[in-house]
Amino acid sequence: MSAERRSADVIVIGGGIHGCSTALHCALRGFSVILIEKDHAGRHASGVNAGGVRQLARHVAEIPLSNTSMAIWHGIAALIDDDCGFTSDGQVLVAENDADLAGCRARVEDLNLRGFHHEEMIDARELREIVPAVSETCPGGVISRRDGAAIPLRATQAFKRKAAEMGATIREGVKVTKVERDGANWRVVTDAGDFLSPRIVNAAGAWADRIAADLGEPVPLEVIAPMLMITAPMPAFIKPVVILRGRKLSFKQFGNGTVLIGGGYLGRAIRDENRTILDWGKLATNAKTVWDLFPIMRGAPILRAWAGIEARMPDDLPCFGPSARHEGVYHQFGFSAHGFQLGPGAGAVMAEIIATGHSNVPIDGLDIARFTASAVH
Amino acid sequence: MKPLTDIDQLAEHYDLAIVGAGPAGLSAAARASELGLAVLLVDENPAPGGQIYRSITTTPVSDRAVLGADYWRGRDIVARLKRSAAAYAARCTVWSIAPDVESDASPFEIGLSLDGRARLISAGQVILATGAQERPFPIPGWTLPGVMTAGAAQIALKSSAIVPKGRTVIAGCGPLLYLLAGQLAAAGAEIVAVLDTTPRRNWRAALAALPDFLRSPYLAKGLKLMAKARRSLRFLGGVTSLAVEGSDRLSAIRFERGGASESLACDTLLLHQGVIPSVNLSNAAGCAHDFDPVQHCWVPQLDDWFASSVPGIAIAGDGAGIGGAESAALRGEVAALDTARRLGRITIPERDDQAAPIRAALGRTLRGRRFLDLLYKPAAQFLAPIVDDTIICRCEEVTAGQVRDAAKRLGVTGPNQMKAFLRCGMGPCQGRLCGPTVVELIAEARGTTPAEVGYYRLRPPVKPVTLAELASLPQSEAAVKAVVR
Ligand SMILES: Cc1cc2nc3c(=O)[nH]c(=O)nc-3n(C[C@H](O)C(O)[C@H](O)COP(=O)(O)OP(=O)(O)OC[C@H]3O[C@@H](n4cnc5c(N)ncnc54)[C@H](O)[C@@H]3O)c2cc1C
Ligand SMILES: Cc1cc2nc3c(=O)[nH]c(=O)nc-3n(C[C@H](O)[C@H](O)[C@H](O)COP(=O)(O)OP(=O)(O)OC[C@H]3O[C@@H](n4cnc5c(N)ncnc54)[C@H](O)[C@@H]3O)c2cc1C
Numbered sequence: 001m002s003a004e005r006r007s008a009d010v011i012v013i014g015g016g017i018h019g020c021s022t023a024l025h026c027a028l029r030g031f032s033v034i035l036i037e038k039d040h041a042g043r044h045a046s047g048v049n050a051g052g053v054r055q056l057a058r059h060v061a062e063i064p065l066s067n068t069s070m071a072i073w074h075g076i077a078a079l080i081d082d083d084c085g086f087t088s089d090g091q092v093l094v095a096e097n098d099a100d101l102a103g104c105r106a107r108v109e110d111l112n113l114r115g116f117h118h119e120e121m122i123d124a125r126e127l128r129e130i131v132p133a134v135s136e137t138c139p140g141g142v143i144s145r146r147d148g149a150a151i152p153l154r155a156t157q158a159f160k161r162k163a164a165e166m167g168a169t170i171r172e173g174v175k176v177t178k179v180e181r182d183g184a185n186w187r188v189v190t191d192a193g194d195f196l197s198p199r200i201v202n203a204a205g206a207w208a209d210r211i212a213a214d215l216g217e218p219v220p221l222e223v224i225a226p227m228l229m230i231t232a233p234m235p236a237f238i239k240p241v242v243i244l245r246g247r248k249l250s251f252k253q254f255g256n257g258t259v260l261i262g263g264g265y266l267g268r269a270i271r272d273e274n275r276t277i278l279d280w281g282k283l284a285t286n287a288k289t290v291w292d293l294f295p296i297m298r299g300a301p302i303l304r305a306w307a308g309i310e311a312r313m314p315d316d317l318p319c320f321g322p323s324a325r326h327e328g329v330y331h332q333f334g335f336s337a338h339g340f341q342l343g344p345g346a347g348a349v350m351a352e353i354i355a356t357g358h359s360n361v362p363i364d365g366l367d368i369a370r371f372t373a374s375a376v377h
Numbered sequence: 378m379k380p381l382t383d384i385d386q387l388a389e390h391y392d393l394a395i396v397g398a399g400p401a402g403l404s405a406a407a408r409a410s411e412l413g414l415a416v417l418l419v420d421e422n423p424a425p426g427g428q429i430y431r432s433i434t435t436t437p438v439s440d441r442a443v444l445g446a447d448y449w450r451g452r453d454i455v456a457r458l459k460r461s462a463a464a465y466a467a468r469c470t471v472w473s474i475a476p477d478v479e480s481d482a483s484p485f486e487i488g489l490s491l492d493g494r495a496r497l498i499s500a501g502q503v504i505l506a507t508g509a510q511e512r513p514f515p516i517p518g519w520t521l522p523g524v525m526t527a528g529a530a531q532i533a534l535k536s537s538a539i540v541p542k543g544r545t546v547i548a549g550c551g552p553l554l555y556l557l558a559g560q561l562a563a564a565g566a567e568i569v570a571v572l573d574t575t576p577r578r579n580w581r582a583a584l585a586a587l588p589d590f591l592r593s594p595y596l597a598k599g600l601k602l603m604a605k606a607r608r609s610l611r612f613l614g615g616v617t618s619l620a621v622e623g624s625d626r627l628s629a630i631r632f633e634r635g636g637a638s639e640s641l642a643c644d645t646l647l648l649h650q651g652v653i654p655s656v657n658l659s660n661a662a663g664c665a666h667d668f669d670p671v672q673h674c675w676v677p678q679l680d681d682w683f684a685s686s687v688p689g690i691a692i693a694g695d696g697a698g699i700g701g702a703e704s705a706a707l708r709g710e711v712a713a714l715d716t717a718r719r720l721g722r723i724t725i726p727e728r729d730d731q732a733a734p735i736r737a738a739l740g741r742t743l744r745g746r747r748f749l750d751l752l753y754k755p756a757a758q759f760l761a762p763i764v765d766d767t768i769i770c771r772c773e774e775v776t777a778g779q780v781r782d783a784a785k786r787l788g789v790t791g792p793n794q795m796k797a798f799l800r801c802g803m804g805p806c807q808g809r810l811c812g813p814t815v816v817e818l819i820a821e822a823r824g825t826t827p828a829e830v831g832y833y834r835l836r837p838p839v840k841p842v843t844l845a846e847l848a849s850l851p852q853s854e855a856a857v858k859a860v861v862r
Binding site for chain 2: 040042043047151152153154157161231232256275277278280281283284287288290291297298299300301302303304305306
C-alpha cells in the first residue's frame with residue numbers, strides 16, 4: 001500500500017507549488033518520493049496567490065530560474081495534463097511619470113547587457129494601445145510579452161495529481177514536527193509517525209524556518225500576509241496584467257470579467273492558526289490607486305478580499321539549493337511573494353540538482369549560506 | 378434609542394456592536410444598554426424586526442389575523458429598544474469584522490456601509506445576531522422565473538403586503554412551511570397545493586424525542602397551524618421528487634408520490650426546506666464551526682454564554698443554531714449579560730443572578746426542538762440533488778453533475794478546493810446559496826460526511842462593497858503611515 005510507505009529516496013516537506021513540482025520532477029527522474037503536507041496541497045500561498053506568471057521586473061539573481069519556469073508554463077498541459085487556466089497576454093509595468101520611465105529604461109538596458117531580452121520598452125502610444133483604460137498621463141512602460149496568469153490552486157493540485165500518477169506518495173493532513181539525522185537517513189517525525197529518507201527537501205513555505213532551525217541552519221524568515229481583492233465581473237477592458245513602478249499595484253482582468261487587485265500590501269499573518277487578518281486601511285489605499293488609474297473601475301463591487309501566508313527573506317530572494325551544512329538536505333522556500341511563477345521550473349532544477357549534484361541553470365545568490373555563513377564556520 | 382441615519386453620525390468606538398435587529402439583536406441591544414454599555418445596533422433592513430418581525434413598525438398589513446399573534450409580539454421588543462439609549466443604524470450593512478490590526482488589545486475593527494459610504498469603526502465586543510437563512514433547495518428548473526423561496530414571498534407580504542399572483546404551489550418541508558402557507562392564504566394568495574416532502578421514515582427517528590415535544594410550547598401552536606393549513610389547503614404528503622416544468626418560465630410542477638408521477642399547472646412555485654444559521658459573517662470573522670448532525674447544518678462553536686471561539690465575539694439568536702424567535706430574544710439577553718461581565722460592568726454573580734430566569738425560560742422554549750429537527754430533516758435527494766444538470770450555484774451556474782464529477786474524477790476533497798475548478802462559492806453570494814449543497818454533493822460522491830468535508834473559508838467583505846466606497850474610506854493617521862509597508 002503506497003499510503004503505508006514509510007521511506008523513500010526523497011521526502012518533500014510542504015505541498016505548495018514548489019513541493020508538488022519538485023515531487024513530480026523527482027518522480028519523473030525515477031526517484032521514489034513521499035510528499036508530506038500538513039493541510040492540503042495548495043492550502044497556503046500557492047493556492048491563494050494572484051496567479052501572476054511574470055518574468056517582468058525580477059531580480060537578476062532569479063531570472064535564469066524564472067526563464068526556465070516560463071518555458072515550462074508555455075507547455076504546462078503537456079507536463080501535467082491540465083492547462084491550469086494559463087493565459088499569456090503579457091505583463092506591463094506602467095511608468096506614471098518621466099522619472100519612472102527613466103528608471104525603466106536603465107533597467108532594460110542593463111538586462112540587455114546581461115543577455116536577457118524578455119523585457120522591452122514601450123512608449124505612451126503603444127501603452128495606450130495595449131492598455132487603453134490606463135490614465136492619459138502615463139508616459140510609457142515596459143512589457144514582457146510571454147508573461148500571463150494562471151489559476152493557482154488548480155495549478156498546484158495538478159502538479160500534485162501528476163506527481164501521484166508518477167508514483168509519488170502524497171500525505172495530506174500530516175504535519176512534520178521535527179527532522180533529525182538517523183544514520184545514513186533523515187528521520188522526518190510527524191503526527192502520523194516517522195518517515196525515513198536519505199534526502200529531504202524543505203519546501204515548507206512560511207513555516208520553513210522551523211525545519212531549517214531543526215537542521216541547525218536558522219534563517220531570518222519573515223512571515224508576511226500579502227492581500228488581494230477581486231471584483232464582480234466588469235465589461236472586458238484590459239488583457240495584460242498591469243503593475244506599477246512607483247506605487248504598489250498589480251491589476252488583472254480575467255476572462256470572466258472579474259478584476260483582481262493586489263500589489264503587495266500586507267495584512268497580518270497568524271501562521272500557527274493558518275489565519276490572516278486584513279488591513280482595510282491599506283486595501284483602501286490600494287483601491288484609491290485603481291480609482292486614480294482606471295476610472296472605469298470606480299463603481300465595481302468588491303466581492304472578496306483575502307491574504308495568504310508567505311515567507312519573505314530580507315533580500316526578497318528565495319533560499320534555493322543544497323543545504324550549507326548537511327548532505328542530502330535541500331532548501332526551496334522564501335519566495336517573498338513572487339514564487340508562483342517559479343514553481344514549475346524550480347521543481348525541475350531542484351530534481352536535477354538532487355539527481356546530478358548540479359544544474360545548468362545558474363542559481364548563484366540564492367544559497368541559504370548567505371544567511372547562515374556564520375553558523376557554518 | 379438614538380437613530381443614526383448618516384454614516385458620519387456613528388461614533389469612532391462603541392463598547393458593543395451588534396449586527397442584526399431581529400429578536401436576538403434587539404433584546405441584546407436593549408439589555409446591554411440598560412446595563413450601561415455604549416451600544417451600536419446595525420441592520421441592513423430599513424426597519425427593525427429581523428425575519429420574524431420584519432417591518433413590524435411599518436408593515437401595510439393591517440388585518441392582525443393575517444400574520445398572526447406571534448408576529449405582533451415584535452412590537453414590545455422594538456418598544457423596549459426604543460426606550461433604551463442604544464444607537465441604531467438602519468440600512469447599514471456590516472461587511473467585515475476583524476481584530477483591529479492597529480491595536481494589540483484586540484478590540485474589533487468593523488467595516489460598514491450606509492447610503493453608499495463606507496467606514497471603519499471599532500468596538501470592544503461584538504454580538505452577531507444575523508439570524509437564519511432558508512436552506513438551499515435546488516431542484517431541476519428552480520432558476521426559472523416564477524420560482525422563488527417561500528421566505529422571499531413572506532418578505533414581500535410583510536414589507537409591502539404583496540402576495541404571489543395566480544395559481545401558487547408551496548413545496549418542501551419544515552415547521553415554517555405550514556406557517557408560510559397559512560399566512561399567504563390568509564392574505565389572499567391562491568394556494569392550489571402544499572407539496573410536503575417530509576420523509577415518512579423521519580417519524581421513526583423523531584419518535585424518541587416525542588415526549589419532550591408533547592410538553593413543549595411548539596405543540597399547541599404547531600398543531601393549530603397544521604390543523605388550520607390542512608383544513609383549508611390541499612395537502613399532498615409523501616412527495617419524493619420535484620422538478621419544474623416550463624421553458625422560459627415556470628408552467629407546472631412535476632412531482633412523485635407513492636411511486637407515481639403527477640404534474641400540476643401553476644404560475645408561482647414557492648420552495649422551502651427549513652432554515653439554517655447564516656454563518657457567513659461568523660465564518661469570515663474566524664469563528665470555529667461544527668456540523669450539527671441533528672439540525673444538519675453548520676453551527677458556530679459556542680459556550681454557555683454564546684461566546685464564540687474568537688474572544689469578544691458572541692453569537693445569539695438563530696445564528697447560534699435554530700431555536701426560533703422566542704429563544705432568539707432570550708439568547709440575545711444571555712449574550713448581553715456576559716458581554717457586560719467581560720467589559721467589567723457587572724460581576725459574575727450579578728450576571729448569573731440575572732441570567733437564571735432567562736435560562737429557565739430558554740430551556741422551556743427549546744424543549745421539543747429536537748423532535749422538530751428530526752422530523753423535518755430534509756430527504757437526501759433534496760440535500761444532494763440527483764439530476765446532474767440541476768444548477769446548484771446560481772452565481773456561477775455550476776451544476777450538481779459538475780460538482781460530483783470534480784469530486785470523483787479530479788479527487789477534489791473539499792469545497793475550498795472545488796472553488797479552483799468550478800468557481801462555485803466565488804460569486805457575489807460567496808457560497809451562501811450553494812455552500813450547503815456543495816458540501817452534501819462532495820460528501821455523497823466521496824462516501825463521507827459533511828463534517829469530514831468541511832465548509833467554505835469565507836472572506837470579507839461578507840457583503841459586496843464598491844471600489845469607490847473603499848477608496849473613499851476616511852484614513853486614520855496611523856493607517857496612512859502603515860501604508861509604507
Ligand atoms: C425567510 C425567513 C422567514 C422566517 N419567518 C419566520 C416567521 O414568520 N416566524 C417565525 O417564528 N420564524 C421565522 N423565521 C425563523 C426566524 O428567522 C427566527 O426564528 C427569528 O427571526 C430569529 O431571530 P434572530 O434575531 O436570530 O434573527 P433574524 O430575525 O433573522 O434577524 C437577523 C437580522 O440581521 C440582519 N443582518 C444579517 N446580516 C447582516 C449584515 N451583514 N449587516 C447588517 N445586517 C445584517 C438581517 O437583515 C436581519 O434583520 C424565518 C426565517 C427565515 C430565514
Ligand atoms: C496574496 C499573494 C499573492 C501572490 N501573487 C503572486 C503572483 O502573482 N505571482 C507569483 O509568482 N507569486 C505570487 N505570490 C507568491 C507565491 O504564492 C508563493 O511564493 C508561492 O506560492 C510559494 O510556494 P511554496 O510552495 O514555497 O509555499 P506554500 O504554498 O506556502 O506551501 C508550503 C506548504 O508547506 C506546508 N507545510 C509547512 N510546514 C509544514 C510541516 N511542518 N509539515 C507539513 N507541511 C508543512 C504548508 O501547509 C504549505 O501548504 C503571491 C503570494 C500571496 C500570498
